[in-house]
Amino acid sequence: MTTPLPPIELTGTADRLAGAVTPLPDGFVERLGSLCETVTDITATAEASRDWWPLALHWAINGSVPRRAAVIARPASTEQVSAVLAACNQTGVPVTPAAGRSGVCGASVPVFGGLLLDLTALDSLGEVDAESGIVEAGAGMFGPDLERMINTRHRLTVGHFPQSFDISTVGGWVACRGAGQYSTRYGKIEDMVVGLEVVLADGRVIRTGGSPASAVGPDLNHVFVGSEGTFGVITRVWLRAHPVAPAQRRAAYHVPNLAAGFEACRQIIRRGATPAVLRLYDAAESKRGRGGDGTKCALLVLDEGDDSIIGAAMEVVHDVCQTLGTRADDELVAEWIEHRNDTSALQALTKRGYVVDTMEVAAPWSALGRVYAETTAAIMAVPNALIATCHLSHSYLDGACLYFSFAAQPPADEVESTYVAIWDAGQRAVLAAGGNLSHHHGIGLNRGRFVAEALGPAFDVLVGLKHSLDPNGVLNPGKLGLPSPFGTPSWP
Numbered sequence: 001m002t003t004p005l006p007p008i009e010l011t012g013t014a015d016r017l018a019g020a021v022t023p024l025p026d027g028f029v030e031r032l033g034s035l036c037e038t039v040t041d042i043t044a045t046a047e048a049s050r051d052w053w054p055l056a057l058h059w060a061i062n063g064s065v066p067r068r069a070a071v072i073a074r075p076a077s078t079e080q081v082s083a084v085l086a087a088c089n090q091t092g093v094p095v096t097p098a099a100g101r102s103g104v105c106g107a108s109v110p111v112f113g114g115l116l117l118d119l120t121a122l123d124s125l126g127e128v129d130a131e132s133g134i135v136e137a138g139a140g141m142f143g144p145d146l147e148r149m150i151n152t153r154h155r156l157t158v159g160h161f162p163q164s165f166d167i168s169t170v171g172g173w174v175a176c177r178g179a180g181q182y183s184t185r186y187g188k189i190e191d192m193v194v195g196l197e198v199v200l201a202d203g204r205v206i207r208t209g210g211s212p213a214s215a216v217g218p219d220l221n222h223v224f225v226g227s228e229g230t231f232g233v234i235t236r237v238w239l240r241a242h243p244v245a246p247a248q249r250r251a252a253y254h255v256p257n258l259a260a261g262f263e264a265c266r267q268i269i270r271r272g273a274t275p276a277v278l279r280l281y282d283a284a285e286s287k288r289g290r291g292g293d294g295t296k297c298a299l300l301v302l303d304e305g306d307d308s309i310i311g312a313a314m315e316v317v318h319d320v321c322q323t324l325g326t327r328a329d330d331e332l333v334a335e336w337i338e339h340r341n342d343t344s345a346l347q348a349l350t351k352r353g354y355v356v357d358t359m360e361v362a363a364p365w366s367a368l369g370r371v372y373a374e375t376t377a378a379i380m381a382v383p384n385a386l387i388a389t390c391h392l393s394h395s396y397l398d399g400a401c402l403y404f405s406f407a408a409q410p411p412a413d414e415v416e417s418t419y420v421a422i423w424d425a426g427q428r429a430v431l432a433a434g435g436n437l438s439h440h441h442g443i444g445l446n447r448g449r450f451v452a453e454a455l456g457p458a459f460d461v462l463v464g465l466k467h468s469l470d471p472n473g474v475l476n477p478g479k480l481g482l483p484s485p486f487g488t489p490s491w492p
Contacts, residue, residue, distance in 0.1 A: 002142035004101045005167045012063025013046035019490040021113035025091045036080040039072040051101040051108045054357040057350045066109040069116035076121040078235045086203030097229035102164040105444030107228045111478030112486040130154045135241045139171025139234045156241040159186030171234045176442035177226030183394045185276035190225045197236035201470040229476040231469045245304035249314050250333040254296040255325035261297045264324045266365045269395045273316035277302035280392040355408040360439045364399040367434035378429035382421045384410040401439040420492045443480050451481030
């Protein structure tokens with residue numbers, strides 16, 4: 001079975017975050033040991049207390065984790081998760097749920113120390129209703145394990161393939177509201193969730209959803225999808241699954257500029273075609289491996305499914321694109337597939353002192369051009385910024401996701417301040433231009449400072465949900481920008 005993959009070597013176990021660490025009560029570790037497997041080794045707890053947050057990669061090679069948990073709990077069942085949460089709630093110990101730890105925003109960083117709840121032992125495939133296309137999976141199942149089992153045993157696929165697919169888990173997909181690279185065909189993770197099993201802060205176990213198109217009040221699945229472990233701990237997930245696609249088609253085009261590319265994608269979607277992959281790269285990214293000449297923008301298209309359906313979709317794509325651009329070599333799609341999950345450049349550039357990260361947002365079609373122009377300009381205005389590029393990676397009837405990549409080369413003592421400045425400039429430019437705060441990477445610690453301004457008065461509703469479901473504030477404190485009884489995160 002798959003296990004978490006360290007993002008970069010860790011050269012020490014010191015805490016980078018300042019502020020108070022919540023001490024464990026006397027006898028707590030012994031009590032925990034009677035409930036499930038526990039680990040207190042310093043090296044092991046340090047390794048488990050970090051994810052793929054790019055800024056924390058710099059801290060790791062300088063000998064620090066953001067904050068080290070005092071103890072790891074590794075429950076092997078929902079009942080054990082319930083007992084652990086009840087114990088933490090009774091004693092006021094902060095709990096940080098984690099599994100694959102592939103997030104890039106610090107969502108699984110234990111900001112106030114306490115307990116790291118490792119859910120990777122909840123990795124079994126449950127009941128598969130092949131007739132209805134519903135798959136039950138433990139929250140700790142990694143993507144490759146899930147797909148391999150349902151592909152070979154049932155000829156089914158969930159169709160959720162994020163860039164982190166090899167190192168991420170089902171529970172993480174749901175908790176952080178992820179999107180796979182084939183989302184235009186299969187939807188985001190919230191479109192795939194049929195039902196959830198969730199353990200609340202006090203140890204109660206509840207089920208949400210479970211039936212198609214139910215109208216029993218609000219959909220409670222959506223209370224927990226995207227909540228990043230702050231409202232409850234997801235232990236099992238029921239997902240919609242599709243037959244393994246019998247056919248696939250690919251195409252690539254070069255369009256004269258980004259505006260023409262946005263319009264092509266908009267027309268394709270508005271005409272009802274939903275190719276699984278519809279990826280548009282700006283001129284700079286097109287030149288880096290997408291066959292561009294530095295002026296034109298590459299548009300890569302892939303669809304899969306029933307041949308007659310995808311044939312019609314690809315006809316729409318070609319009908320739109322032949323009037324706005326020129327056909328390129330379809331091999332560009334194959335090259336993207338081969339290299340789409342390669343993150344080696346992130347580690348290499350980090351070791352050389354570069355600040356590198358991505359910022360994915362979404363906006364209505366009418367605002368995409370403005371969001372692109374104003375966000376790249378804002379990032380490039382930050383001292384030491386080197387590049388800000390973008391591609392469109394997910395499309396919807398009303399808008400699309402823009403995925404910005406940026407790099408900077410600051411002096412060694414300005415790495416953190418440069419990182420913060422770029423995020424402040426870029427994220428606020430997105431919001432001012434009509435974009436949203438996040439499309440699929442979630443909030444975690446890194447984006448927490450923007451949540452209140454992004455939600456406006458609705459932020460109070462989020463706070464109210466937190467107080468109702470977790471009155472003692474023990475679940476993943478310091479995340480989503482929510483107030484915490486343990487204090488305010490010391491970063492940034």
